Amino acid sequence: MFNWLRRKDREPELVEADEASGEGTELSGAAAEAGLSEEELAEEALTAVPEDELVLEEQEEEREASLEESLAKTRGGFFSRIKGLFNRKTEITEEFYEELEELLIQADVGVMTTQRLIEALRERVEDDNIRAIDGAREAFRDEMAGFLEDESEGLRLAQPVSLLLIVGVNGVGKTTTIGKLATYLKGAGHSVLLAAGDTFRAAAIEQLQAWGSRAGVPVIAHQPGSDPSAVIFDAIAAAEARGVDVVLADTAGRLHTKFNLMEELRKVSSVAGKRLPGAPHEVLLIVDATSGQNALIQAKQFTEVSPVTGLIVTKLDSTAKGGIVFAIRDELGLPIKFVGTGEKISDLAPFDAGRFVGGLFD
Amino acid sequence: MIKRAGVKKGPTAWLDLAAMFEALSDRLEGVFSKLRGKGKLSEADVDIALREVRLALLEADVNFKVVKDVQNRIREKTIGEHVMESLTPAQHVVKIVHDELVELLGGGQRRLEMAGSPPTVVMLVGLQGSGKTTSAAKLALHMRKQGRRPLLVAADVYRPAAIDQLTQLGKQLSVPVYSEPAGAKPPDICANAVKKAREDADDLVILDTAGRLQINHELMAELEQIKARVPVTETLFVADAMTGQEAVNVAQEFHSHVPLTGLILTKMDGDARGGAALSIRAVTGVPVKFVGIGEKADALEPFYPDRVASRILGMGDVLSLIEKTQEHLDQQKAAELEKKMRTATFGLDDFLDQLQQIKKMGPLTQVMEMIPGMSGLARKLGPGQFDESQLKRVEAIIYSMTPGERRNPRILDGSRKRRIARGSGTTPHDINQVINQFSQMQALMKQFTRGRIPKHIRRMMSQGGGTAGLPGLPGL
Numbered sequence: 048m049f050n051w052l053r054r055k056d057r058e059p060e061l062v063e064a065d066e067a068s069g070e071g072t073e074l075s076g077a078a079a080e081a082g083l084s085e086e087e088l089a090e091e092a093l094t095a096v097p098e099d100e101l102v103l104e105e106q107e108e109e110r111e112a113s114l115e116e117s118l119a120k121t122r123g124g125f126f127s128r129i130k131g132l133f134n135r136k137t138e139i140t141e142e143f144y145e146e147l148e149e150l151l152i153q154a155d156v157g158v159m160t161t162q163r164l165i166e167a168l169r170e171r172v173e174d175d176n177i178r179a180i181d182g183a184r185e186a187f188r189d190e191m192a193g194f195l196e197d198e199s200e201g202l203r204l205a206q207p208v209s210l211l212l213i214v215g216v217n218g219v220g221k222t223t224t225i226g227k228l229a230t231y232l233k234g235a236g237h238s239v240l241l242a243a244g245d246t247f248r249a250a251a252i253e254q255l256q257a258w259g260s261r262a263g264v265p266v267i268a269h270q271p272g273s274d275p276s277a278v279i280f281d282a283i284a285a286a287e288a289r290g291v292d293v294v295l296a297d298t299a300g301r302l303h304t305k306f307n308l309m310e311e312l313r314k315v316s317s318v319a320g321k322r323l324p325g326a327p328h329e330v331l332l333i334v335d336a337t338s339g340q341n342a343l344i345q346a347k348q349f350t351e352v353s354p355v356t357g358l359i360v361t362k363l364d365s366t367a368k369g370g371i372v373f374a375i376r377d378e379l380g381l382p383i384k385f386v387g388t389g390e391k392i393s394d395l396a397p398f399d400a401g402r403f404v405g406g407l408f409d
Numbered sequence: 410m411i412k413r414a415g416v417k418k419g420p421t422a423w424l425d426l427a428a429m430f431e432a433l434s435d436r437l438e439g440v441f442s443k444l445r446g447k448g449k450l451s452e453a454d455v456d457i458a459l460r461e462v463r464l465a466l467l468e469a470d471v472n473f474k475v476v477k478d479v480q481n482r483i484r485e486k487t488i489g490e491h492v493m494e495s496l497t498p499a500q501h502v503v504k505i506v507h508d509e510l511v512e513l514l515g516g517g518q519r520r521l522e523m524a525g526s527p528p529t530v531v532m533l534v535g536l537q538g539s540g541k542t543t544s545a546a547k548l549a550l551h552m553r554k555q556g557r558r559p560l561l562v563a564a565d566v567y568r569p570a571a572i573d574q575l576t577q578l579g580k581q582l583s584v585p586v587y588s589e590p591a592g593a594k595p596p597d598i599c600a601n602a603v604k605k606a607r608e609d610a611d612d613l614v615i616l617d618t619a620g621r622l623q624i625n626h627e628l629m630a631e632l633e634q635i636k637a638r639v640p641v642t643e644t645l646f647v648a649d650a651m652t653g654q655e656a657v658n659v660a661q662e663f664h665s666h667v668p669l670t671g672l673i674l675t676k677m678d679g680d681a682r683g684g685a686a687l688s689i690r691a692v693t694g695v696p697v698k699f700v701g702i703g704e705k706a707d708a709l710e711p712f713y714p715d716r717v718a719s720r721i722l723g724m725g726d727v728l729s730l731i732e733k734t735q736e737h738l739d740q741q742k743a744a745e746l747e748k749k750m751r752t753a754t755f756g757l758d759d760f761l762d763q764l765q766q767i768k769k770m771g772p773l774t775q776v777m778e779m780i781p782g783m784s785g786l787a788r789k790l791g792p793g794q795f796d797e798s799q800l801k802r803v804e805a806i807i808y809s810m811t812p813g814e815r816r817n818p819r820i821l822d823g824s825r826k827r828r829i830a831r832g833s834g835t836t837p838h839d840i841n842q843v844i845n846q847f848s849q850m851q852a853l854m855k856q857f858t859r860g861r862i863p864k865h866i867r868r869m870m871s872q873g874g875g876t877a878g879l880p881g882l883p884g885l
Contacts, residue, residue: 149473152467152473152654153472153473153654154654155470155653155654155655157468158464158467158468216676216679217538217540217676217704218538218539218540218649218676219538220537220538248574248704249573249574249575249577249578249581250570250571250573250574250576250577251570251574253569253570253573253574254568254569254570254571254573254574256570257569257570258569261569302676302678302679303679303680304678304679304680305678335538335649335651337536337649337652337653337655337656337659338649338651338652338653339470339651339653339654339656339681339684339685340469340470340653340682341470341650341651341679341680341681341682342651344680362536362537362538362622364622365536365622365624365655365659366622366623366624366655366658366659367654367655368654368655370653371653390537390567
């Protein structure tokens with residue numbers, strides 16, 4: 048038990064991955080000394096969970112509160128205006144449709160998706176012979192929910208180690224999200240390790256290390272300018288050696304128009320897959336809620352080099368509406384997995400379409 | 410219930426999307442094809458055109474209200490106008506829209522204003538992730554090139570490692586960075602930094618403040634406090650070119666706390682159309698001063714309204730392309746090449762030269778993006794489609810030939826081809842392909858130099874290229 052704890056304490060110090068693999072062996076050595084097999088280690092990890100759970104619940108509550116708050120803020124802008132529109136109008140007129148269209152476009156939903164939504168509403172109104180505005184409200188709520196509801200729940204994790212690759216353009220909040228996601232996963236009973244795959248931006252490694260120590264998880268890093276594929280390769284090795292079950296890999300922000308950088312990402316993905324079958328288990332594209340129509344092109348281009356499996360929408364605590372996720376969902380069918388709602392480490396929550404949309408019209 | 414297109418349509422969904430981004434002019438061509446020949450734009454024509462204009466602007470993330478405003482102004486200017494003789498009605502409307510956008514985007518002092526008594530203090534503000542720290546470093550380098558002595562100030566005490574980031578960037582550029590240990594308050598840091606600049610005779614102080622939401626009262630008050638403590642000459646709002654409809658509200662809110670004097674538009678090296686710039690400019694009246702076009706420290710440019718206007722309209726960035734071409738094309742070589750083309754002594758060596766010149770201009774897709782009417786095609790093809798490694802292979806093949814073979818590829822027989830294949834790590838089939846491409850090119854050149862453009866090339870050039878004759882843009 049103590050050995051296990053000690054091991055945990057030591058981990059954050061491990062930074063150099065070259066060392067890390069060495070340390071990893073050493074650690075298994077330490078475990079062997081204590082007469083603990085890998086399974087026993089895992090078991091201890093499991094028994095350790097209940098203690099954490101109390102904290103988790105508190106965190107959970109805090110998180111719920113902050114999500115509600117943030118969503119309330121978001122709704123305060125766009126959604127309350129949609130609500131207001133439905134309350135204000137008494138009849139379903141052309142003018143009503145026009146105003147609804149304006150509101151959706153102003154929320155960055157995009158012209159095409161907006162038109163599709165409006166068209167669907169018109170059809171419903173016609174087919175179901177809806178006369179009253181209340182009926183239209185119900186129908187529209189349905190349509191919006193239909194856009195966002197998701198068949199695949201949660202993260203796809205594999206045993207014994209899962210690699211989650213975090214990708215996105217510059218400045219969307221990848222590193223911050225990793226810090227939050229590490230805290231979230233740790234809270235859910237996983238052991239987590241961070242891979243500092245952004246070897247390009249000045250101080251990106253330091254930033255991830257700062258988040259790593261806040262979240263209390265180890266960070267595997269190489270020198271600035273080194274090959275991100277190698278960092279992630281080593282991180283997987285370190286995770287296996289230490290019995291860590293989730294590796295969160297940071298990557299440098301890259302504009303999807305940069306051919307070489309996108310090829311680099313393709314390589315990262317394929318190297319990971321060779322080292323760990325099935326990896327990356329999730330490729331999470333971080334989308335800034337303030338971004339406009341370009342995010343749709345980003346999503347498509349990223350998918351081409353490393354198939355994106357889900358979105359994390361950040362900065363939803365801003366006044367931006369994040370309507371672009373409707374467009375991304377509409378065009379590419381990508382599910383939203385998490386939403387980031389602030390700068391605190393607990394400001395991340397699983398996305399819940401029902402709650403998101405349900406709140407729109409209350 | 411709506412069927413999700415992504416699920417239903419699969420890969421074809423993207424083609425529709427690419428079509429959606431087709432240049433405004435292409436779409437207007439379509440709309441106007443029925444009207445061709447009319448001399449005057451009727452109200453009905455204009456309304457149809459304006460609908461397309463509206464879509465183009467909204468897709469470029471121009472704010473909804475600004476779009477309405479632009480629409481009205483264009484309407485007034487267009488109805489009853491005689492279409493210029495050299496233009497089709499579509500081109501005429503595009504020209505009016507383009508001019509209008511240039512007018513909206515332009516104006517105002519676009520250089521940095523310098524304080525009467527140094528140091529000049531420039532404060533960078535904006536949302537998280539807009540690119541303030543990178544822009545601060547770029548600005549420092551830019552101004553140093555103009556003979557200033559910049560001091561960078563790390564006033565972002567919130568984001569982990571933000572100070573490290575600026576310190577490292579400063580080190581790379583050999584620009585001094587002022588920072589204080591954890592716990593210091595940004596207004597104090599800034600005040601101390603200005604004092605330090607005076608002592609060291611640095612005449613430009615660039616304050617890198619933390620990213621903040623415009624609704625965060627505490628942090629907005631902090632900006633006001635900084636302004637109260639140090640004589641800020643320029644307050645530059647750093648805006649991400651990819652920002653959507655909300656850009657206007659964000660900028661306005663910042664503007665109301667710390668009056669902005671200029672904008673830096675970042676991440677313009679992507680393919681975002683940059684409608685946010687137009688929106689912010691139109692609503693706050695603050696001029697765009699610089700454009701960030703890459704991750705390197707020298708990737709900061711002055712702002713050219715006409716280029717961004719073209720880009721918002723999806724017309725490609727012809728001027729940037731031409732500049733890029735001029736920058737990278739060796740004039741002397743070009744002259745030589747022209748002579749060779751005329752005398753039909755253009756060999757594989759010259760072909761190689763050409764390839765290398767093109768390569769210097771950057772990834773091919775990026776080059777194509779800048780050509781009007783080609784941006785849609787470039788997107789349709791995606792970044793992987795122009796295989797740059799293909800170019801390398803061609804290079805290797807040509808390098809494996811003797812000078813004689815390069816001058817006259819016709820002497821290549823089976824044995825020579827096998828040798829070249831071995832030398833370049835390719836197959837004789839690859840070599841045939843290169844030679845075929847080359848002879849096609851040669852044949853084309855002969856026709857070009859005789860002043861005849863083959864029909865299929867003309868068709869290629871006109872495909873989606875409705876802007877060819879647009880005044881204000883050099884014909885491409």
